[in-house]
Amino acid sequence: MTGRSDRESGAVDTDGDLVRERRDRAAGVLSAALEDNEATAFVHVGTDRDPAIRYCGSTLANGPTPSAGPTAIAYDGVDREWLVRSAADESDGHPADRLAAALADRGREGTVLAPARIPHDAALYLENAGFDLASTDAVERARATTTGGERERIAAAQRAASAGIRRAASLLADAAVVDGRLAIPGDGGAASDADLEPLTPAQLRTEIDAAVVAAGAFPDGNTSVNPRSSVEPDDTPLRPGEPIVLEVTPREPAGYYGGLVRTLVVDSDGGRERRVHVAVTQSFRSARSMLTAGPESVTAVAADLEAEVRSFGFGDGDAIETRVAGVGLEPSERPIDGGATVAAGTVARFDVAARVDDDRWLRIADIVAVNDEGERPEWLAAPSQSLEPAALLEE
Template identity: 55%
Template sequence: MTDADSTANDAVDTAGAPVGSVAERLESRLADTLERRDAVAFVHVGFPRDPGLRYCQVALEELEDQPPAERNQLLTAVAFDGDDREWHAATATDASTHPARALASQLADRVASGTVLTPARLPHDAALYLEEAGFEPASTDVLERARAAKTPAERERIAAAQTAAGAGIRRAAALLADATVDDGHLVADGDAVTPARLRRVIDEGIVAAGAFPAGNTVVNPDPGHAPSSRDATVAAGGADAADEPLRPAEPIVLETVPRGLDGYHGGLVRTLVVDGDGGRERRAHVGATQSFRSAAAMLTADSESVTAVEADLEAEVRAFGFEDPDAVVTRVGGVGLEPRERPLAGGDEIEPGSVVRLESAVRVDGDRWLRIGDLLERGDPGERATYLAAPSRSLEPRALLEE
C-alpha cells in the first residue's frame, strides 16, 4: 500500500465553513479523493471502538435519519462507492463469514476491479480479501483529514462532553474549598485529601453529568515535559503516590478528558491552590491565562498551524519572566472521537470549524507545575474564536463555584 494523499488538495470544503453534516463532509472528501487517486471505492474494516470506523458510522446514521445506534462489538466493514455515492456495510454476525470478504463480494458485483483506498491500519486479512476479489488496496488518510474540522453537530457533542468535564472539576474544587489543614496536610470531612480521592470525586461528577471518565482523569500529572500523562502515579514514585495527602500552598493539577455517550471527548485542565501565598505560581498563572487570550485573538484573525499557536502560547508565558528553557511547555491538538486527533502537530492547520485543546504548563518550583487546558472552537470564517464553557481559571477553589 502507498499513501499519495496531500493536504494541499483539501480546498474543496475547507476554504469556508465545514458542510452541515458528517455525511456531507465525508462524502465530499471521499468522492474528491477517489477521483484524484483514480480509485473505485473507499473501504474501512474494524471494530466500533476504532474512531475512523465510528466516524463512518456517524455518517451512516445521519443518512438514515436515525439517532446514534448502540454500538455493537462486532467486526464491521464499510465501503463508499464514489461513482454512485452509495455506502455498503457488512458485520460479522456469523463467525464463519468475515465482513471484509462479504463486502468485497458486494463491491465486485457493483464496480469494476481497480484500486480501493483504505486507512493505513486496515487489518491484513481484510486487505487479502479485497485482493482476492480483484481489488488493489492503497492507503489514504482521508478520514483523519475529514475529521479535523467539526460540523455544528459534532461541536455540540464536544461541548456536552466539556460540560461534563467542568462538572467533575467543580466537584473537586468544592472538596478543596472546604478543606482544612491538619498537621501540614489537607483534610476534608475528617479524611485526608489525596490524589486518588480527588480523582474519584471528579469521575463521579462526570458520570452524574452523563459522560464517561474513560480512564482519562489525572491528579498532578507527570511533572516532566509532557503536559498530559495517564502515568502520573507511576512517574511520581509508585502506586502509593496516589494516596499521599496533599499539602496547602502547593499547586494541585486536575486533568480530565471525558467521553460523551456519542463518543466525542472534552478536555479540561485546572490548577488549584489551597491557602496559597502568591509568589511564583501567581505570576505563572497570569502568564498562562494571558497566553490563552492571545491564542484566541490569533485564531480569530487567520488560520494558523499547530506549531505557530504553540509558539505564541509559549512566548506569552515567557514574557512574564520564565526564561529557563525547560520552564514552559505548550501543546495544541484537535479533539473529537479521540482525545487527540488532527490538527495534531507541526504544520497541521487549524482551519474553520476546528476544536482544539490548548495547554500551557509552567514550572513553579522543582517538580511542581502550574497547568491550564481548555478547548477552543475556531468558528466559521469571520467569527471570533471562542473557548467552550468551562469553570474559572482561577487558582482559588471557591472561585470555580461562584459561576
C-alpha cells in the same frame, strides 16, 4: 445487511442528523480523493473502537463498551453510496469478504482506497476479489473539520469535565488544614478536627469521576490528580499552598471527548505560582486573538502560547510546555502535526504547563472551537481559570 438496501439500512438511530452530517462531510472529501487517485471506492474494516469506523458507520456508540466483531464499510464513488457489512448481520463469512463481493457485484474494479491501518486479512479479501489497494488519510482529513452536531457533542463532554473539576473545587474550597495537610469531613459529617479525613489525590479523583458520570459521560480512565508528580504516592494527603493539577478527559455516550485541566491552590500565599498563573492565562487570550485573525498552523499557535508565557519574564531556563491538537472521537486527533492548520471548523485543545519549582507544575487546558475569520473562537464549557477553588463555584 443481507436483504437490506445499501442506501440506509433503516436501523433505529437516535442521532441520525449527526450520522448524516458526518457521512456527508466524509463523502465530500472521499469523492475528491477517489477522483484524484482514479479509484472506484473507499473501504475500511475494523471494530467500532476505530474512530474512522464510528465516523463513517451508520450508528453511534452507545456506552462505554463497543460492540464485538468487525464492521466493513465502503463508499462507492460511482453511485456515491455507503455500504456496510457487519459481524452482527445474520450472514455467513467475514464482513470484508461480503463487502468485497458487494462491490464486485456492482461492477466496481481496479483501485480502492483504504487507510494504511486496514487489517491484513481484510486487505486479502479485497485483493482476492480483484481489487488493488492504495492508502489514503481522507477520513482523518475529513474529521479535522467538525460538524455542528460534533461540536455539540464535544461541548457536552466538556460540560461533564467541568462538572468533575467543579466537584474537586468544592472539596478543596471546604477543606480544612490539619497538621499541614488538607482534610475533609467523613461520610457522616464532622464536629471536630479529629473527625476529619485526609484528602488524597486518589479520593479527589474518585469524586471527580463520580461527578463526570452524574453529568452523563464516562471518565474513560483519563482522570488524574498531579499527573506529573514523581515523588508522592496517590494516598499521600494533599497540602495547602501547593499547586494541585486536575486533568479530566471524559467521553460522552456518542464517543466524543472533552479535555480540561485546571490548577488549584488552597491558601495560596502568592509567590511564583501567581506569576506563572498570570502568564499562562494570558497565553490563552493571545492564541484566541491570533486565531480570530485567521487560520494558523499548529506550530504557530503552540509557539504563540509559549512566547506569551515567556514575555512575562521567563527565560530559556524556565520549563514551559505547550500542546495544540484537535479533539473529537479521539482525545488528540488532527490537526495535530506541526504544519497542519487550525482553521474555521476546527475544535482543538490548548494545553499550557510551566514549572513552578522542581516537582510542581502549573497547568491549564481548554477546548476552543474556531469560527470564521474575524469571529472570535469560542471556549467550550470552560470554568474559571482561577487558582482559587471558590472562584470555580461562583459561575
